[in-house]
Amino acid sequence: MSTWIFLGIVVAIGLWLIAVYNGLVGGRNQAQTAWSQIDVQLKRRHDLIPNLVQVVKDAMAYEQETLTKVIQARNNAVAASGNAAQSGPAEAALSQATHGLLALMENYPQLKANDNVMQLQEELTTTENKIAFARQFYNDSVNTYNTRRQSFPAVLAAASLGFGPMDLFNMPETERAVPKVALR
Amino acid sequence: MSATTDFVAAQNQNRRNTMVLLAVLTVLAGGIGYLVGALLETESSGSLPAVSQMGIAAAGLMAAVSIGWSAISLAVGDRMVLSMAGAKVIEQQDAPQLYNVVEEISIAAGVPMPRVMVLETDALNAFATGNKVGNGTIAVTRGLLNSLTRDELQGVVAHEMAHLRNLDTRYMVVVGVTVGLIALVCDMALRTMNLGRMRSDDRKGSSGGGILIIVLLVVAILAPLAAKAVQMAVSRQREYLADATSVQFTRNPNGLISALGKLAEKAAPFPGVSRATQHLFIVNPIHQFTSKTPALLATHPDIEDRIARLRNLGG
Numbered sequence: 439m440s441t442w443i444f445l446g447i448v449v450a451i452g453l454w455l456i457a458v459y460n461g462l463v464g465g466r467n468q469a470q471t472a473w474s475q476i477d478v479q480l481k482r483r484h485d486l487i488p489n490l491v492q493v494v495k496d497a498m499a500y501e502q503e504t505l506t507k508v509i510q511a512r513n514n515a516v517a518a519s520g521n522a523a524q525s526g527p528a529e530a531a532l533s534q535a536t537h538g539l540l541a542l543m544e545n546y547p548q549l550k551a552n553d554n555v556m557q558l559q560e561e562l563t564t565t566e567n568k569i570a571f572a573r574q575f576y577n578d579s580v581n582t583y584n585t586r587r588q589s590f591p592a593v594l595a596a597a598s599l600g601f602g603p604m605d606l607f608n609m610p611e612t613e614r615a616v617p618k619v620a621l622r
Numbered sequence: 623m624s625a626t627t628d629f630v631a632a633q634n635q636n637r638r639n640t641m642v643l644l645a646v647l648t649v650l651a652g653g654i655g656y657l658v659g660a661l662l663e664t665e666s667s668g669s670l671p672a673v674s675q676m677g678i679a680a681a682g683l684m685a686a687v688s689i690g691w692s693a694i695s696l697a698v699g700d701r702m703v704l705s706m707a708g709a710k711v712i713e714q715q716d717a718p719q720l721y722n723v724v725e726e727i728s729i730a731a732g733v734p735m736p737r738v739m740v741l742e743t744d745a746l747n748a749f750a751t752g753n754k755v756g757n758g759t760i761a762v763t764r765g766l767l768n769s770l771t772r773d774e775l776q777g778v779v780a781h782e783m784a785h786l787r788n789l790d791t792r793y794m795v796v797v798g799v800t801v802g803l804i805a806l807v808c809d810m811a812l813r814t815m816n817l818g819r820m821r822s823d824d825r826k827g828s829s830g831g832g833i834l835i836i837v838l839l840v841v842a843i844l845a846p847l848a849a850k851a852v853q854m855a856v857s858r859q860r861e862y863l864a865d866a867t868s869v870q871f872t873r874n875p876n877g878l879i880s881a882l883g884k885l886a887e888k889a890a891p892f893p894g895v896s897r898a899t900q901h902l903f904i905v906n907p908i909h910q911f912t913s914k915t916p917a918l919l920a921t922h923p924d925i926e927d928r929i930a931r932l933r934n935l936g937g
Contacts, residue, residue, distance in 0.1 A: 556642065560719055560722065567726045
């Protein structure tokens with residue numbers, strides 16, 4: 439009789455461990471998927487910026503300095519990608535340079551009539567939004583995951599099952615603002 | 623209306639409300655099944671049993687038919703909606719801004735990219751349909767595309783994405799089927815009772831089911847109305863929920879607030895819209911609901927009330 443009770447308890451603990459494990463795996467995978475989405479969008483921005491500079495450089499011939507700064511920031515961000523510690527600040531600097539360029543473009547009415555420029559403009563806006571939303575979803579996922587692994591009773595098993603805490607993705611404030619550019 | 627200050631609390635409250643409403647509907651359907659079964663058993667045996675086995679069987683049958691019918695509706699429902707006049711699937715190059723906004727919000731919601739459709743009409747409206755996450759469609763009208771700003775469009779798309787992620791379309795199909803089934807069975811019960819009464823007149827006083835017949839008569843008349851009211855209440859709760867979820871995605875209630883303001887003025891009916899599809903839209907395309915319309919039978923909450931709740935979320 440007591441053997442059966444003992445066996446029952448073992449099975450119950452086993453089932454509970456499976457549930458905890460699966461819950462944590464699900465949470466971690468969601469966060470990792472979200473992370474890769476941020477990566478995709480940052481790369482997209484790296485690809486877009488040279489194109490934008492290419493189409494505006496004739497019209498903005500007197501803004502060589504700004505254009506060079508944007509390209510330089512973009513190249514720095516590309517070089518830093520893959521390194522989480524350097525990537526954040528480099529991407530933030532790139533955002534700042536991009537905003538500067540977009541603001542300067544306001545002074546060139548002939549650009550507003552250019553379909554190509556308008557199209558790149560929309561592309562850059564959506565990419566900025568996607569970076570912000572992907573980061574938001576990633577941070578929400580990480581929060582949910584961290585809360586789950588710190589909650590009782592999962593906290594008893596999480597560390598020994600190999601589930602460490604995950605870090606939020608922080609970028610300086612400038613990254614969050616979508617460029618406000620009215621081309622009309 | 624309780625003052626909800628954040629979208630998580632607003633969503634939780636809406637989910638609780640919906641669960642209560644669904645429970646009411648289930649009890650209603652099961653109860654009618656039981657009553658009908660009990661009456662049939664009484665008719666055949668001549669006395670009212672304490673626990674009617676036929677009643678339990680009938681309640682089970684109601685559940686089984688409801689599930690099967692729901693499955694069929696879900697399988698074919700999409701096609702019916704998508705054949706709406708002038709609806710056409712678009713790609714990125716057809717309407718870049720719309721497509722981009724849908725992509726942005728699908729990232730914010732963490733769901734796969736749905737199909738994007740444009741309805742060729744000047745009316746302002748939008749809807750979503752899909753029976754599971756990963757197989758969804760978001761459609762907006764041409765009029766909407768032409769008259770909303772990027773932020774407003776984002777709010778509307780986020781509302782539709784919320785319907786997809788919360789599986790509201792599936793929810794409403796199941797609710798609709800249950801309501802339809804209740805109406806059908808009540809109708810059948812009323813007809814059967816007419817025949818039954820004629821027969822028992824002949825036999826004179828084989829009663830025991832007399833009270834049961836009166837109960838069933840009252841239930842059969844009132845239940846379809848109650849079920850309809852519950853269905854509409856569920857629909858309204860899901861609209862509030864989608865509004866709150868929209869803010870979770872965009873973190874910007876102002877876009878949806880000003881979009882709803884514009885939609886309220888120009889949500890005209892257009893070809894392909896019918897009573898069967900009216901609940902799918904962001905604002906009801908057929909009826910304008912104001913605080914004065916009887917709220918019991920409205921698919922959507924009053925737009926002013928929706929805007930007030932959104933402002934409560936920090937707009």
